[in-house]
Amino acid sequence: MLATISSGRVDVGERAVADLATHLNGELVRPGDAAYDQARRVWNGSISRFPGLIARCASREDVIAAVRFARGSNVLVAVRGGGHSFPGYSACDDGLVIDLSPMNGIRVDPETRTARVEAGALLGDLDRATQEYGLAAPSGIVTHTGVAGLTLGGGLGWLMRKYGLSIDQLLSVEMVTADGGFVRASATENPELFWGVRGGGGNFGIVTEFEFALSRVGPIVMAGPVFWPGADSAKVLRFYRDWIADAPDELMTMVVHRRAADVPYIPAELRGQPVVAVVSCYAGPVEDGEKVIRPLKEFGSPVLDLCRPKPFLEHQAMFDPGYPPGWWYYMRSCDVAELTDEVIDITADHAARITSPLTAFPIWHGGGAAARVGEDDTAFHGRAAGHTFNITAATEGADGFERERDWVRSFWSDLAPFHTGVYVNFLMDEGEERVRQAYGEAKYTRLRALKRAWDPENFFRLNQNIAPLPASG
Numbered sequence: 001m002l003a004t005i006s007s008g009r010v011d012v013g014e015r016a017v018a019d020l021a022t023h024l025n026g027e028l029v030r031p032g033d034a035a036y037d038q039a040r041r042v043w044n045g046s047i048s049r050f051p052g053l054i055a056r057c058a059s060r061e062d063v064i065a066a067v068r069f070a071r072g073s074n075v076l077v078a079v080r081g082g083g084h085s086f087p088g089y090s091a092c093d094d095g096l097v098i099d100l101s102p103m104n105g106i107r108v109d110p111e112t113r114t115a116r117v118e119a120g121a122l123l124g125d126l127d128r129a130t131q132e133y134g135l136a137a138p139s140g141i142v143t144h145t146g147v148a149g150l151t152l153g154g155g156l157g158w159l160m161r162k163y164g165l166s167i168d169q170l171l172s173v174e175m176v177t178a179d180g181g182f183v184r185a186s187a188t189e190n191p192e193l194f195w196g197v198r199g200g201g202g203n204f205g206i207v208t209e210f211e212f213a214l215s216r217v218g219p220i221v222m223a224g225p226v227f228w229p230g231a232d233s234a235k236v237l238r239f240y241r242d243w244i245a246d247a248p249d250e251l252m253t254m255v256v257h258r259r260a261a262d263v264p265y266i267p268a269e270l271r272g273q274p275v276v277a278v279v280s281c282y283a284g285p286v287e288d289g290e291k292v293i294r295p296l297k298e299f300g301s302p303v304l305d306l307c308r309p310k311p312f313l314e315h316q317a318m319f320d321p322g323y324p325p326g327w328w329y330y331m332r333s334c335d336v337a338e339l340t341d342e343v344i345d346i347t348a349d350h351a352a353r354i355t356s357p358l359t360a361f362p363i364w365h366g367g368g369a370a371a372r373v374g375e376d377d378t379a380f381h382g383r384a385a386g387h388t389f390n391i392t393a394a395t396e397g398a399d400g401f402e403r404e405r406d407w408v409r410s411f412w413s414d415l416a417p418f419h420t421g422v423y424v425n426f427l428m429d430e431g432e433e434r435v436r437q438a439y440g441e442a443k444y445t446r447l448r449a450l451k452r453a454w455d456p457e458n459f460f461r462l463n464q465n466i467a468p469l470p471a472s473g
Contacts (some may be wrong), residue, residue, distance in 0.1 A: 016069060016073055019409070020055065024056075026055065026062050028054070030054075036054070040091060041083075043085070043323075044327035044328070044329045045326040045329075047087070049088065051091060051093065052075070054097045055097070056102060056322065057102060060174070060209075064181075066096065067098070067459075068178075068180035068309075070095075071459065076094070076095030076096070077459065077460070078096070079098045079462070081106075081148035082101070082122050082123075083146065087429040090149075096224065098206065100118075101120040101467060102360055103118040104118055104122070104164050104400050105121070106126060108129050108214070110133040114211060115129065115212045116209055119147070119148040121472075123143045123150065126139060126147055128313065130214055134217070134218060135216060135217065137159075137215075138164060138165060138166045139155065139419050141254075141316070142319050142323045143316055144320065148202075149425070152201045154199050154423065154466075155379040156425075158281040158316065159217065160252060160368065160369070162215075162249045162369055163369055164369040164373055167378055168369070168370065169212050170211070172184060172185065172189070172194070172210075173185050175204070175206060175207050176205055176208060177205045178454065178455040183205070186211075192450060193450065195378060196447055196450045198379055199381065199473060200450070201464050202381040202457065202460055202463045203463055204450060205455070205460065220309050220311060221281060221286065221289065221311075221312045221315060222281075222308070223279075223281040223307065223310055223313065224280065224308055224318070225277040226238070226280075226296055227276070227302060228275065228277075228300055229273070229276075229303060231352075233348035233351050234344055235300060236276050237255065237344040238344060240278055240296075248292065252280070252365060253278055253279065253281075254363065255277070257354065258275065258359060259272050259273060260275045261322060267304065274352065275303065278353065279307075286309045298358070322358070323394075327395065328397055330401070330408055330426065330428070332421040333391065333422050333426030334415055334421070335366075335389075335423065336385070336386060336389065337385070339363075343438060350410070351467045353407060358394050359393045359395075361391045362390050363390075364385050365401055366385045366388065371384060381440050382422075382423065421438065427464050445469075448469040451468040451469070452470075456468050
């Protein structure tokens with residue numbers, strides 16, 4: 001049975017806790033401390049948990065000390081990078097949170113075009129550091145997302161069609177293992193472990209540092225959204241399907257349905273109205289991007305066109321206001337092979353039912369470089385997906401949340417005949433079978449064997465968990 005650390009009362013013994021505090025270069029936060037309430041919070045406001053201790057780690061040695069304390073005391077562990085977990089796995093009740101957020105250093109080598117990134121860094125930190133040299137690593141679309149969680153699950157983003165997923169530019173990792181040891185993994189050092197961390201999440205240890213290859217991007221790109229009335233959704237989606245059929249790798253797009261946000265760049269008369277937007281990012285010369293995107297801009301009667309040359313950093317932060325910490329979020333996700341007429345009609349129908357002014361759901365554009373990496377080269381599954389639906393609802397708090405959650409579930413269920421898989425980073429707390437679906441049977445079995453090798457007792461289990469295979473007889 002797990003020991004608990006709750007309500008300021010430490011069942012594992014004050015001496016052990018005091019010893020941990022002594023060995024940390026960072027800070028050990030307890031219930032009742034001034035920093036506790038803020039330190040325990042995660043991005044998804046619908047999740048509220050009360051850990052017994054929060055170890056704010058400032059170094060790899062801190063992480064090792066925290067892991068050894070947790071093992072010796074038999075307490076539940078949650079690992080927090082950016083704290084952006086939809087199901088709230090980066091927090092726990094009555095256990096220990098290993099908080100990596102103080103470990104946010106980034107070292108860019110413009111000569112080798114590589115970056116070493118500590119596990120507490122956010123995407124915006126990485127973008128700013130690399131864009132100083134006109135470079136970038138593939139990352140996500142909300143800059144306050146953690147590099148660690150995004151990367152370990154795969155890493156979808158604006159550069160994925162040109163340069164692949166985040167894991168496709170990952171060169172090596174440094175990890176603290178479940179026994180409190182330290183290991184490196186790359187294509188030549190612990191290669192099976194390196195295969196597993198590229199998509200297998202935090203199941204095998206705590207990655208404390210990532211090494212990425214960087215590519216030339218920007219600093220100015222042709223990017224941004226073009227909006228049409230929500231009533232035109234089906235027409236826009238059918239045009240969009242044909243337009244992207246022969247899209248170059250440089251073009252990454254996303255379709256977003258929502259009620260137009262109450263933000264300064266949206267005209268007052270449009271705010272709150274149902275809209276459909278196609279958001280583009282062209283990772284190549286601006287003049288080429290202008291030509292490729294022109295047919296989109298000329299389709300139908302757009303109500304707003306914000307697609308223009310802009311700094312890549314500005315585009316990366318475009319969605320930040322729509323996903324702030326503290327809102328209540330719920331999501332279901334699925335991959336589909338293509339936008340068939342049936343899928344389009346279901347999408348248009350459910351988009352018209354959005355009621356919350358905060359709800360916005362993206363449909364990701366697949367293919368390109370990410371699809372050309374061998375399916376068995378990494379643990380990530382589903383490279384052949386044509387599109388990924390990220391059906392997300394948001395409210396400011398509990399009011400209206402249940403209604404929005406029901407809308408998500410209904411939409412997802414109506415798409416069920418077309419599901420081909422699911423991206424593991426877009427899972428809620430949905431159980432073992434859904435994790436299995438995220439990897440496919442063959443990869444799931446291989447990952448379970450890897451879990452047995454590196455974490456046979458399932459010490460790291462607050463995640464999209466891959467249970468270890470039983471020990472062989």
